Amino acid sequence: MAKKQKTAISPTRAEDYPEWYQQVVRAAELAETSAVRGCMVIRPWGYGVWENIRDGLDGMFKATGHKNAYFPLFIPLSFLEKEAEHVEGFAKECAVVTHHRLEAGPDGGLVPAGELEEPLVVRPTSETIIGATYAKWIQSYRDLPILINQWANVVRWEMRTRLFLRTAEFLWQEGHTAHETREEAWDETLTILDVYKTFAEEYMAVPVLTGEKTAGERFPGADNTFCIEAMMQDRKALQAGTSHFLGQSFAKASNIQYQSREGEVEYAWTTSWGVSTRLIGGLIMVHADDNGMVIPPRLAPSHVAILPIYRKEEEREGVLAFCETLAEQLRAVTYRGRPLGVELDTRDMNAGEKGWSWVKKGIPLTVEVGPRDMAAGSVYVGRRDQERNERYGQPKDEFVAAVPDLLEAIQASLLARARTFMEAHTRDIEAWDDFVAFFTPANADKPEVHGGFAMAHWCDGEACEQKINDELKVTIRCIPTDRAASGEGACIVCGQPSSGRVAFAKSY
Numbered sequence: 001m002a003k004k005q006k007t008a009i010s011p012t013r014a015e016d017y018p019e020w021y022q023q024v025v026r027a028a029e030l031a032e033t034s035a036v037r038g039c040m041v042i043r044p045w046g047y048g049v050w051e052n053i054r055d056g057l058d059g060m061f062k063a064t065g066h067k068n069a070y071f072p073l074f075i076p077l078s079f080l081e082k083e084a085e086h087v088e089g090f091a092k093e094c095a096v097v098t099h100h101r102l103e104a105g106p107d108g109g110l111v112p113a114g115e116l117e118e119p120l121v122v123r124p125t126s127e128t129i130i131g132a133t134y135a136k137w138i139q140s141y142r143d144l145p146i147l148i149n150q151w152a153n154v155v156r157w158e159m160r161t162r163l164f165l166r167t168a169e170f171l172w173q174e175g176h177t178a179h180e181t182r183e184e185a186w187d188e189t190l191t192i193l194d195v196y197k198t199f200a201e202e203y204m205a206v207p208v209l210t211g212e213k214t215a216g217e218r219f220p221g222a223d224n225t226f227c228i229e230a231m232m233q234d235r236k237a238l239q240a241g242t243s244h245f246l247g248q249s250f251a252k253a254s255n256i257q258y259q260s261r262e263g264e265v266e267y268a269w270t271t272s273w274g275v276s277t278r279l280i281g282g283l284i285m286v287h288a289d290d291n292g293m294v295i296p297p298r299l300a301p302s303h304v305a306i307l308p309i310y311r312k313e314e315e316r317e318g319v320l321a322f323c324e325t326l327a328e329q330l331r332a333v334t335y336r337g338r339p340l341g342v343e344l345d346t347r348d349m350n351a352g353e354k355g356w357s358w359v360k361k362g363i364p365l366t367v368e369v370g371p372r373d374m375a376a377g378s379v380y381v382g383r384r385d386q387e388r389n390e391r392y393g394q395p396k397d398e399f400v401a402a403v404p405d406l407l408e409a410i411q412a413s414l415l416a417r418a419r420t421f422m423e424a425h426t427r428d429i430e431a432w433d434d435f436v437a438f439f440t441p442a443n444a445d446k447p448e449v450h451g452g453f454a455m456a457h458w459c460d461g462e463a464c465e466q467k468i469n470d471e472l473k474v475t476i477r478c479i480p481t482d483r484a485a486s487g488e489g490a491c492i493v494c495g496q497p498s499s500g501r502v503a504f505a506k507s508y
C-alpha cells in the first residue's frame, strides 16, 4: 500500500470536506470568527482578495455605464413593509434597532433608553430605501435610466454560520437601476448576468452555469431572478451572483413614477443585482487543495513571495541584498496594469516552514534564494498550481521578465482545471433511478461528496420540483439560458413533456 502523502492541511478534502474548508481559511489567514456570534473578522490577506474582487467588478460596472453611490445602513420598518413578498422573505433574519441611547442602569451597567418612534431595520438589502430615494429623483422620462451601484455591508441574522459562505454580516455590492421600459430593464438584468459570468471566469477562474431561477427560488418580490452557479470540489453548487428583474412591483411599492414621452404617468421598471464576500468562499472551494489556499493571480493580494535562505550568519547579508534587488526588479514589472505585488519574507524561521506558510496562503509564485542560487545568479521558482517537487531553477533576470506570462499561465491552468472538474461531474440523466443514484453518496461514511450537476428534463411543475427537494435535498439551480438547445423530453419525475433540460444539484 502506498504511503499516505503528507499534506499541509489536515484533514484533507477527501477525509472531511467541511473541516478541510475551515482549516484552509485558518491556515491562509483569510478570516476568523469574532466576539460577535455570526460575524467574521476578515484578515488582511482575505481583505486583499476582496479588494481585488471589488476593483475588478467596479471597473466592469463603470464600463457598462454605472456609477457608485451610498445609501443609509438603516431602513425605516414601514419601508420594508411596503412590498409584501419582500418583507416576508427577509422578516425572519432582520436585525432591528429600537433604541438610540444608553443610560446607567441600577447595577452599574448600561441599559438602552430613548425608544425610537419607528424601529429601524439594519439593511438586509436596500431595494426599499433606494426606491424611496428614486421616487424623489424621478419625475420624467428624461430622468431615466438611473444606473447606480453601492458597495456596502448588510446584515441577515444567521445562526448557523460558516466563514464567507454564510455570515450574519457580509460585504457586498448591490446594483439598483430604474428604466423607462420593460425591455431596457430586461436588457440591464441580462447585461449584469453577463458581467458576473465574465468576472467569474476571467478573474476568479471559475466556470459557471447561467440561467434563471424557478419561481420558488426567486428573490422575494422579483419577477425573474437570474444567477450564476459554480460547482465546488464536493460537487455541490454555489450560487455566486444574482441579477433580478423586478418588473414594476418595487416601483409601485415605492411610488417611482414618471411622466412618459406621451405625457402619461407611468411606473418605472427596476432591477437589482449583487455579489458578496461569499465569492471568496467559492474561490476556496473551487481552487484550494490539500496544501491550502490557491488564489488566481488576477485576484491575489500579492503575486510573488521571495524567501531568502541562509544557514550561516555570514551568508545573510549577501543573500538579503540579492533578494532586495530581486524585489525591486519585480516591483517595477507591470501585471495587468499594476505593479506586481511582492512579499520579501525576512522572518527568522525555518526555511521549509516559511515556504509552506506561503503555499498555505495560496500566493501564485514563491522564489527561494540561497547562497548557491545567488552565486549562480539564479532563483528557485515554485508555482502554486503545481506540486512542490516541480520547483525549478532559472536565471534571475529571465524569471523577472517571465513573471507576467507565468501568472497568466497559472490563471489559465486554474480555469482549465476547474472546467474539467465541472464537466466531469455534469451528466445528462434520463431515468429517476439513475437520478436518485447520482445524488446518493457512494460511500455512506463520506456523505458530503455528492453527484454534481444533473441535467434532466422537468415539466415546469412545482410538485415535481418539491418532490426532488424533499426526497433528495436537491434543487433546480437554474433553468439554463439556452434550455431549448438541449431538446424536448419527459420530466424526470412525472414523465410529462419538458421543453428542455434544467440543472439540478445539491447546494450551499
Ligand SMILES: [Zn+2]
Binding pocket: 458, 459, 460, 461, 464, 491, 492, 493, 494, 495, 496
Ligand atoms: Zn414533472
